[in-house]
Amino acid sequence: MIEEKSCIKSIVSGSEEALEWLYNHYSDRVFNTLISYTKNEEDAEELLQDVFVTIYHTAASFQYNSSVSTWIYRIAVNKALDFLRKKNSQKRSGIFTSLYRKDSGQVAVESPDFDHPGIKMENLEDARFIFNAIDKLSENQKTAFILTQIEGLPQKEVADIMKQSRKSVESLVQRAKAGLRKELEKLYPERGK
């Protein structure tokens, strides 16, 4: 922990080596969180870069009485939610937007089925439905579910990241699970036929 905080101090003074150290330490965790929101590796990679660029520029505002991990996860969650809001608003104004990505010229339509790279082969199909259902949860339920169930963080840390009480995180996770079950109920009778 002391090492992490001295690392932040070095980043404040402009050290890219310190940023690299932090990247090596946190990139997998941040990427795993981001990919659960974006359901697309390219977007998650882009956001991962944004997160660490933001860390580099805002290290001076880090509060040394809080944990580095919490701070980094908070930046990542905010970036991911901003990305989803932007994407949803683009979808709403879809009639005016191009079918192609502005930067690469590739087709912007995403695949409806996302396979998380960390899912066991035998669970791939079921996990696809879960990830599609996660999209329908509210922002807070989504964040609580992703951080506790996919990222495996303790509820206390998730509460710190979300600036909420542990109790409310617990309730958000319960409601998220209930919401997911409801979505799956709608889906499975049709599939059973």
Place this chain on the structure above:
Amino acid sequence: MLKNVKMNMEQENRITKAMNSLDGIQRAKAPVDGFAKIQQKLADQRKQQQPAASWMKVAAVVALVVCSNVWAVSNYLAYESVTTEDSSYPELMTDFNLYDYE
């Protein structure tokens, strides 16, 4: 009736199986060249900031030149007004009786 119960149980099993599909999920690995791209982004941002900084220097020099010109002109005008309003000439004229032919 029995068929309905069986279908409900089947549905429940499938839902539970789906809900448990995230158990034992492995963490996705970040791209290997990720940090190189971050360094590139930071370098690009620095490059974008540099032209702005050089424009600031040019703007500062221009402002300095304009200010010094304004100061010089206002000084010149002030000097001129002092000379025109000099009241010592009539006194000199009377003291030495210049132009006094009487």
